[in-house]
Amino acid sequence: MTTEEDKELLEIIREARNKARGYADFFGWGADRDIEEWGVVTSLVESLKADGVTLFTSLERRGRPNDPPDCEALDTDGNRVAIEVTELVDGKAIQAYKAGKIYEWADWDQDKFTSSLEALISRKDSRFNELKGAPYEGGYVIVIFTDEPILNRIAVESFLRGCNIKKPKNITRTFLLVSYDPSIKKCPYYELQFHG
Template sequence: MTHEEELEIVQLMRKARLESRGYASFFGWSVDRDQEELGAAKALAESLELDGKLFFHELKLRGRGNDPPDLEALSLLGERLAFELTELVDGAAIQAYKAGRVYDWALWDRTKFIDLVSSLLTKKAKRFSKLKGSPYPGGYVIVIFTDEPELTKQTVENYLKGHTFSKSPNVSGSYLVLSYDPTLGRCPYFDLT
C-alpha cells in the first residue's frame, strides 16, 4: 500500500467518524447509505439461508438516482425482485446522543413500535408505482432494519404476538431485521407479511 493510499484511507475514516450518528448504528455506514442498505439486506439473506428460507440470490445495489428500488435480486426461479429498505430508528434518541446524552435510548412500547412499523410499511408500499426498471415479476420486498437498543428479539416477538399488518397487494414480502445477536450468531429477523 502506498503512502497516498494510506492517507486516503485515513481521510475516509475521519469523514466516517465525523458523520457517524453514534446511536443505533450497527447497520450504519455514515458515508454511504447504499452500503448501509446492502449490508442490512445481506444480513437478512444470511439469516434466511441459515433457516433454509432464502428465496433470492445475486443481490445488488441500484444506486442513488436509479431508485426506487434500492436493490434488486433474482428469485430462485430467475425472476427479478425489487427490494426497498428503510430504517426503524428514533430521531429524538439520535439527537440526545449527539448532545452527549448517550444513554437516553428511545423507549418503545408496543403501540409505538406497531404504529411506526405500520407507517414504514405503508410508506414503502406506496413506492411500488414509482419502481424504476420494471417489471419485477419475482415480487416487491420491503426490509425494515433496526439497531434500537430496546428492541431485542424477545421484545419484538412479544410486540408482534397476535398482530397482523395490513397487506398491500403489490408487496410480496416484508421483513424486520435486528442487529447482530451474539447469542444467535446472526441477525434475527421477523417475517411481517
C-alpha cells in the same frame, strides 16, 4: 497496503465516523447510504443462509439516481425482485444523543412498535408506482432494519406476537432485521405476517 492506501483508508474511516450519528447505528455506513442499504440486505441474506434458506441471489445495488428500488435481485425462479430498505428508529432519541444525552434511549411499547411498522410499510407501499426498471416479476420486498437498544430479539419477538398490521396492496413480502445477536451468531430476522 502501501502508505498511500493506508492514508486513503483512514480518510474513508474518518469520513464515515464524522457522518455517524452515534445512536442505533449498527447497520450505519455514514459515508455511503447506497452501501448501507446493500449491507442491510446482505445481512438478511446471510442470516437466511445460516438457516438454510435462499430467498434470492444476484443481489445488486441500484444506487442514486436509479432508485427506487434500493436493490434488486433474482428470486429462486430467476425473476427480478425489487427490494426497498427502511429503518425503524426513533428520531427523538437520535436528537437526544447528538445533544449529549447518550443514555436517553427510545422507549418502545406495543403500540409504538406496531404504529411505527405500519407507517414504514404504508410509505413504502405507496411508492410502488415509482419503482424504476419495472416490471419486477419476482415481487416487491421491503427490508426494515433496526438497531434500537430496546428492540433486541426478545423484545421484538414479544411485540410481533401482538402485531396486527393490515396487508399492504403492493408489497409481496416484508422482513424485519434486528442488529447482530451474539447468542444466535447472526442478525435475527422476522417475516412480517399481515392480516385482512
